[in-house]
Amino acid sequence: MSLEPKAAPQVARPTRRTLLAGAGLFTLGFHIPFPARAATLGAAPTTPEVNAWVVVKPDETVVIRIARSEMGQGTLTGLAQLVAEELDCDWARVTTEYPSPGQNLARKRVWGDYSTGGSRGVRDSHEYVRKGGAAARFMLVAAAAKGWGVPPAECRVERGVITHGPSGRSTTYGAVAAEAAKIEPPKDVTLKDPKDWTIAGKPLKRLDTLPKLDGSQVYGIDLKLPGLLNAAIRDCPVTGGSVKSFEAAAVSGMPGVKRVIQVGDSAVAVVADTFWRAKTALDALPIVWDEGPNAKVSSETIAAVLREGLDAKEAFVGNKAGDVAGALKGAAKVVEAVYGVPFQNHATMEPMNATALWTPERCEVWTPTQNGEAALAATADAAGLPATSCEVYKIHLGGGFGRRGATHDWVRQAVLIAKEMPGTPVKLLWTREEDMTHGRYHPVTQCRMRAALDQDGNLTGLHMRISGQSILAAIAPQRMVEGRDPVTFQGLNPGGPEAAIGYTIPNILIDHAMRNPHILPGFWRGVNLNPNAIYLECFMDELAHATGQDPLAFRLKLMDNHPKHRAVLQAVADKIGWKTKPPEGVYRGICQTMGFGSYVAGAAEVSVSDQGELKIHRIVAATDPGHAVNPQQIEAQVAGSFVYGLSAALYGACTVKDGRIEQTNFDSYPVMKMDAMPAVEAILMPSGGFWGGVGEPTIAVAAPAVLNAIFAATGKRVRQLPLKDTDLRRA
Amino acid sequence: MARLNVNGVVREVDAEPDTPLLWVIREQIGLTGTKYGCGIAQCGACTVHLDGAAVRSCSMPLSAVEPGQKIVTIEGLAPDARHPVQQAWAELDVPQCGFCQPGMIMASAALLAQTARPSEDQIRQEITNICRCGTYNRVLAGIKLAAERGQAG
Numbered sequence: 001m002s003l004e005p006k007a008a009p010q011v012a013r014p015t016r017r018t019l020l021a022g023a024g025l026f027t028l029g030f031h032i033p034f035p036a037r038a039a040t041l042g043a044a045p046t047t048p049e050v051n052a053w054v055v056v057k058p059d060e061t062v063v064i065r066i067a068r069s070e071m072g073q074g075t076l077t078g079l080a081q082l083v084a085e086e087l088d089c090d091w092a093r094v095t096t097e098y099p100s101p102g103q104n105l106a107r108k109r110v111w112g113d114y115s116t117g118g119s120r121g122v123r124d125s126h127e128y129v130r131k132g133g134a135a136a137r138f139m140l141v142a143a144a145a146k147g148w149g150v151p152p153a154e155c156r157v158e159r160g161v162i163t164h165g166p167s168g169r170s171t172t173y174g175a176v177a178a179e180a181a182k183i184e185p186p187k188d189v190t191l192k193d194p195k196d197w198t199i200a201g202k203p204l205k206r207l208d209t210l211p212k213l214d215g216s217q218v219y220g221i222d223l224k225l226p227g228l229l230n231a232a233i234r235d236c237p238v239t240g241g242s243v244k245s246f247e248a249a250a251v252s253g254m255p256g257v258k259r260v261i262q263v264g265d266s267a268v269a270v271v272a273d274t275f276w277r278a279k280t281a282l283d284a285l286p287i288v289w290d291e292g293p294n295a296k297v298s299s300e301t302i303a304a305v306l307r308e309g310l311d312a313k314e315a316f317v318g319n320k321a322g323d324v325a326g327a328l329k330g331a332a333k334v335v336e337a338v339y340g341v342p343f344q345n346h347a348t349m350e351p352m353n354a355t356a357l358w359t360p361e362r363c364e365v366w367t368p369t370q371n372g373e374a375a376l377a378a379t380a381d382a383a384g385l386p387a388t389s390c391e392v393y394k395i396h397l398g399g400g401f402g403r404r405g406a407t408h409d410w411v412r413q414a415v416l417i418a419k420e421m422p423g424t425p426v427k428l429l430w431t432r433e434e435d436m437t438h439g440r441y442h443p444v445t446q447c448r449m450r451a452a453l454d455q456d457g458n459l460t461g462l463h464m465r466i467s468g469q470s471i472l473a474a475i476a477p478q479r480m481v482e483g484r485d486p487v488t489f490q491g492l493n494p495g496g497p498e499a500a501i502g503y504t505i506p507n508i509l510i511d512h513a514m515r516n517p518h519i520l521p522g523f524w525r526g527v528n529l530n531p532n533a534i535y536l537e538c539f540m541d542e543l544a545h546a547t548g549q550d551p552l553a554f555r556l557k558l559m560d561n562h563p564k565h566r567a568v569l570q571a572v573a574d575k576i577g578w579k580t581k582p583p584e585g586v587y588r589g590i591c592q593t594m595g596f597g598s599y600v601a602g603a604a605e606v607s608v609s610d611q612g613e614l615k616i617h618r619i620v621a622a623t624d625p626g627h628a629v630n631p632q633q634i635e636a637q638v639a640g641s642f643v644y645g646l647s648a649a650l651y652g653a654c655t656v657k658d659g660r661i662e663q664t665n666f667d668s669y670p671v672m673k674m675d676a677m678p679a680v681e682a683i684l685m686p687s688g689g690f691w692g693g694v695g696e697p698t699i700a701v702a703a704p705a706v707l708n709a710i711f712a713a714t715g716k717r718v719r720q721l722p723l724k725d726t727d728l729r730r731a
Numbered sequence: 732m733a734r735l736n737v738n739g740v741v742r743e744v745d746a747e748p749d750t751p752l753l754w755v756i757r758e759q760i761g762l763t764g765t766k767y768g769c770g771i772a773q774c775g776a777c778t779v780h781l782d783g784a785a786v787r788s789c790s791m792p793l794s795a796v797e798p799g800q801k802i803v804t805i806e807g808l809a810p811d812a813r814h815p816v817q818q819a820w821a822e823l824d825v826p827q828c829g830f831c832q833p834g835m836i837m838a839s840a841a842l843l844a845q846t847a848r849p850s851e852d853q854i855r856q857e858i859t860n861i862c863r864c865g866t867y868n869r870v871l872a873g874i875k876l877a878a879e880r881g882q883a884g
Contacts, residue, residue, distance in 0.1 A: 072828030072864045205824050212829030213820050214812040215764015215805035219830060222763035230758075255747060276746075276754035349768050349776060349830040349863050398766070398830030399863050432769045632824065636869070640827060643865025666773035666861060675855045677867040 048181040050139055052099075052110040053083055053132030056177035060160060062089045064133075065099050067111035068121040069370050070208060071400035072640075073695045074633030075121035077206045081629055082126055085200040086133030086191060089173060090159040096207060101372035102391035114372040117405040117523055119596035119693020122629055126691055127191075134189035136180070143180035144171050194627055194688070203632035208396075220353045220368040220395040221429055228355070229258055231417050231428040232278040234287065235267040235438050238659035239518050241292035242266045251281040260285065263416045271417065275429050294518040294659040299342070302517045302656060306446045309467030309513030310338065316514065318489030322507030324452070327461025331452035335546050337539055339449065339719045341531045343654035343661070344442035344524055345669060350398020351435040352410035356418035357425040358383055363390045363415060368397035370405035378408035382415035401644070402523035406475050407440055436669060437661045440522025441654055443469035445531055449539040452507065457547030459558060461507035464492070464535065470514050471521045471528070488512045490529040491593045491700065492536070497690060499529065499595040501536075502565030503558035519656060525644055526699035529595035534649075534721070537591035537704035541711060551708065552578055552590055564687065565592055568601035568622040571683050576603040576620045586617060589708025593700050598692030599624040602701030604678075606709040612729035616646070616676070616706060621698045622683040626690035634694045638682040641695075645702030646678075647671040650723045733793055736800065737762070738807025748794035752786075753777040755793050756804060764805035764833045768861070775860030778834035778841075779804050785841035805833035808840060816840045819876040827864035835860050839874050848878050 049055045055063040064083045070076035080096050104111045112128060137157065144162040145152040148169060155164050160173040173180075194201060211217035236242060246268050248260035256277030261269045268287055272278035309315075328334055354367035356379075363383035369375040372394045380387040397404060414428040430438070445468030452461030470485035479486075490499040492510045501510075524530075544554035552573050559566040569592040573579075582588055585607045592601035605618040621638050628634055651670040655662045663669040707718050710728065718726050732743045737760055744759040756765050756779065765788060768776030772790040779788045780803040781796070796802070808814045812821075816839045819825075826832045835858070842849060842857050849857065854874050862870070 072826070074827070206826075208829075209821060209824055209826055210812070212826040212832050213817045213836065214808075215762065215833050217829055218763070219766075221767065224761075224763075274746075274754065274758040276750050276758060280747075347863060349774070349828065349861070350766070351768075397828060399828045401863070429767075432771075636824070636827060636866070639868050640865030643867060644863065647863075665771055666769050667771060671861055671863065672865075672867075673861060674858050674867045674871065677855075677865075677871070680868060 048178060050136040050177055050180045051132060051185060052107070053129060054087060054136035056140070056173040058174050060090065060093050060172055060174040062087070062094050062160065062173065064094055064096050065111065066096050067099065067104070067114050068125065069114070069116040069372070069394060069397060069400065071116070071370065071397035071404070073121065073637060074206060074630060075116065076208055077204065078122050078629040078633060079125065079129055080207060081200045081202070081204060082122070082130050083133035085197055086130045087137050088157040088159070091199050091204065093160065094207065098394045100391055100393060101376040104373065105376065105387055115374070115405065116370040116400070117402055119695040119697065123597055123691035123693050130191050131189055134191060135185050138186045138189060139180040139183040140173050140176055142183045143176040147171070147176065147179065200629050201627070202630070204630060206633065217396060219350050219398045220355070220366065221350055221398065223355050223366050223395060223427060225355065225357070225425045228425045228427055229271050229273060229421070230275040230278050231269045231271045231426050232275060232282045233263060233267050233269040233413055233428060233430065233434060234282055235434065236289050236291065237437060238289070238291040238295050239520060240294045242290045243268055244288040244290045246285055246287040251285045254281045254284065257281045259421065261417055261420050263413050267413060269413070269417050269428065271421065271426055275427070279431060291659060297518060297659045298657050299655045302444060303446070305515050305517070306340070306444065306467045309515045310446060310448045310465055312467070312513040314513065315465065315511035316484035317509070317511045318486070319492055319494045319501065319508055319510040321494065322461070324461045324463045324507045324509040327452040327507035328450060328463065331460065332455040333453040333546070335451045335453065335543055337449050337542060337717070337719060338446060339535045339538065340446040341442070341444065341534065341721050343444050343519055344648050344652045345436055345439040345654050345663070346401040346403035346524055347436065347666070347669060347671065348399030348401060348403055351430040351432055352403070353427065353429040354411045354414035355425055355427040356414040358415060358418040359422050361389060363418070364393070365391070365411055365415065366393045366395055367411055367414070368395050368404055369408065369411070370397070370400045370402070374406065375408050375411050378411045379415055382412040383419065401525040402527070403440060406523055432666070433664045436664050439654070439661070440475070440520050442524035442530070442648070443471055443521040443528070444517065445469060447531070447535040449535060451539070451543055453543065453547055457549055459505055459543060462505045464510040465513065466511070467513040467515055469516050469521050471523060473514065473516055474521050485512065485514065488528055489532070490527060491532045491595045498597055502562040502592055502594060503555070504561045505558060518659070519661065526696045529593060529697065529700040530645065530648070530703070533591065533593040533700035534703050534707065537593065538707050538717070538719070541589070541708040542717060555592070564599045564624055565594055567687070568592055568599045568624050568685065571622040571685060572601040572603040572620045575681060575683060576605065576618070578603070587709050587712035589705045589710070589712060591701050591704035591708060593697070595697045595700060596693035597626070597690065598694060598697045600697040600701050602698065602705035604705035604709045606706060606713055608710065608713045608728050610729065612727055614710065614723070614728060616678040619678050619680045619702070619705065620683065621680065621701060622685060623694060623698060624685050624687050625692035625694050626686055626688060628684055628686040631684050634684055635682045637694050638698045639680040641699040642680050642702045643672050643677065645699035646706065649703035649706060649721055650676070653722045734798065735760070735796060735802060737802045738804060744793070746793055749792045751789050752779070752791045752793055752796060752802070753788040756788060762804050762806050766830055766833060768831065773861065774831070774834070775838055776831050776834040778837040778860065780837060780841055783841065783844060785838045805837055808837065814840055815877040815880045816843065816873065819873040819880065823869050823873050823876065825866055825869040825873045827866055831860055831862045835862065835870055839870070839877070843874065843878055843881060847881055849874070
């Protein structure tokens with residue numbers, strides 16, 4: 001028996017000497033776990049980088065550096081395609097590696113932003129990563145030309161082979177890489193026209209699949225280090241509460257237990273040789289909590305506060321034109337409805353975890369993170385050390401969905417624990433129960449929709465009042481604009497390239513009464529586009545029915561000034577056969593929105609049995625992301641987005657009682673499984689000229705498409721989610 | 732000390748008898764391909780084969796494993812990951828984050844061992860593992876592909 005078995009991938013611990021000696025990336029004597037095809041940072045001391053993005057080894061392996069995090073969404077492959085496209089290398093030789101956040105800091109952010117959220121991985125960095133590839137190509141060609149004494153313009157490149165046309169001589173990237181590193185980088189480079197792409201834009205397979213098939217992929221939870229101890233933690237069940245006391249002596253004699261440690265004001269951890277022993281002792285540990293000021297809060301009290309916000313005089317304005325009050329007063333018909341969504345947990349398959357090693361001089365953290373730089377900042381802060389004395393090694397994520405991007409609360413905990421045990425690496429792993437009850441939840445909101453219609457059924461005015469939680473107020477107040485949270489209005493903005501409303505309504509007011517319960521919110525895949533699309537697109541459906549109009553035709557009348565919104569909506573309508581009669585007993589719903597820079601639309605076919613059982617037969621989803629870097633990965637993202645969106649719409653709700661989240665595991669927070677998974681037909685229609693994201697936008701059309709189809713099937717309008725709380729039997 | 736036959740190798744493990752098999756596999760034996768996802772047999776990330784049948788190892792105490800029973804983990808499913816399910820997964824690029832996939836693959840392999848050509852309904856009912864990335868449609872296609880291959884081979 002051994003606690004440090006050698007059977008599985010290892011992550012070597014950097015020695016203090018090698019770290020201090022490390023003048024550059026390749027002198028560091030460690031490696032980070034990465035897919036088996038990936039290179040290791042310490043493995044190529046004799047191969048200098050061509051530039052920050054590209055290393056070509058003598059064996060022609062091309063190592064492309066990726067700053068953003070791979071969490072399943074395929075950004076690793078997509079970004080590598082963009083670099084490889086400009087580099088003109090052999091795709092079959094491409095591997096990837098993560099440069100560490102500490103190296104980025106030391107090199108003045110040469111790799112730019114590490115943040116991997118908001119579907120920004122590709123769209124925010126495509127230009128500079130492509131330029132990185134193009135610059136490396138320039139330098140490799142220049143090195144070959146210099147060696148031959150010929151003008152670079154006489155050389156061409158194909159799959160990493162450089163040929164001098166007039167003489168017919170040829171060499172390879174691997175052969176000239178060392179010389180290329182000495183070439184002055186070009187001041188500017190010209191990027192290819194996307195229509196000439198041969199690697200980017202193609203449905204290539206992922207670079208990271210194989211290690212995920214045999215158990216060799218290392219996730220944060222799998223990390224091994226010599227002398228590693230394991231920690232389990234329990235934070236106060238009520239946010240805002242604290243630890244009053246605990247009886248360490250009650251468990252200190254249990255098998256494997258090393259330490260019982262208070263972590264900050266509100267948590268207690270047990271450190272043991274194995275996680276299971278740490279968890280077992282923690283379960284037995286008597287802890288007395290001071291539950292603080294929120295111990296009486298419930299879902300009902302939160303809902304009452306939000307309801308008050310629906311009528312509040314004060315509200316932040318997100319979109320305003322014309323005179324809504326006047327339009328409502330003079331309307332032939334006014335339609336009103338109140339919608340609401342509950343808290344949602346991200347429920348990543350891999351619970352939060354981090355491994356930390358602290359000494360008075362240095363702190364290192366190994367963790368799955370969507371933002372290595374933010375993880376480094378959290379590490380330094382908790383360690384009480386300057387960031388230059390800290391390092392974060394990004395480990396592959398077992399899901400992110402926004403949970404692993406902004407707050408890094410688990411990293412802080414791990415560092416605080418390690419700080420109590422200088423020189424000993426400690427891996428903190430949350431149980432599913434800890435993860436489920438200490439999330440950063442999709443914010444809770446309600447929305448009152450009020451529409452003015454004229455005698456011909458035209459929409460002349462719309463007041464949309466959102467009441468509820470602000471994400472930015474809780475986790476990024478510096479991004480607020482004069483007290484307003486602009487993220488609240490995703491998909492509802494009057495214009496702009498990110499998340500604009502797709503309808504022209506002469507009198508419109510969209511405003512937000514901010515009401516912030518104590519349950520902490522976070523960015524949850526799709527963020528506020530999800531509820532906003534439900535509110536607006538289900539209500540548009542209501543308006544169409546209230547005026548006896550076809551839901552598609554009703555929308556199209558308002559979309560003349562929004563051709564891209566209109567195009568995706570029309571595309572799903574055509575594909576699902578909106579003009580044709582659906583099969584017997586099957587009903588359709590349709591919707592559209594824009595977010596994360598992309599235009600999306602969804603259509604659903606559902607049936608509801610006499611017993612009220614819902615079956616989703618078919619989903620059609622269209623995306624116009626401007627440019628499409630890997631159609632196969634986009635298709636996977638779209639299909640997956642419906643699982644995420646429909647899991648929330650159908651089953652997901654984190655409710656509050658006595659100040660705490662009631663759901664503790666997948667038995668009380670059910671998610672979609674294969675039995676309920678519909679067929680998803682993805683339409684990809686990149687129209688060029690802009691770069692939109694693809695990881696999130698289609699989540700937002702999942703729920704409204706299905707809810708509108710449910711109305712068509714049952715005559716029941718589901719306005720409070722999740723759907724499981726509604727009896728769908730026909731009245 | 733308990734003796735466990737894991738992937739054809741008999742190992743002695745030093746763990747309390749109520750330790751879930753999952754944690755014995757991960758922490759005592761050191762095979763980390765088998766994942767912890769929920770601890771209550773809901774998600775299936777911990778699925779291994781016990782005498783060929785899929786079991787959720789997070790909810791099986793070490794003491795419940797009988798002497799002589801053969802445990803197979805994702806690492807031992809097939810040499811060079813050449814099980815038809817693994818090959819189908821590679822061909823269809825099934826995984827996204829991949830965390831649930833060892834369990835998905837083990838559950839799928841056990842299903843095919845029991846039922847060589849399962850119907851789509853059977854697959855949907857039998858494979859109850861959770862994937863939060865939402866790979867279900869590719870998992871479904873992967874099982875069908877592996878079944879076809881298995882039949883042909």
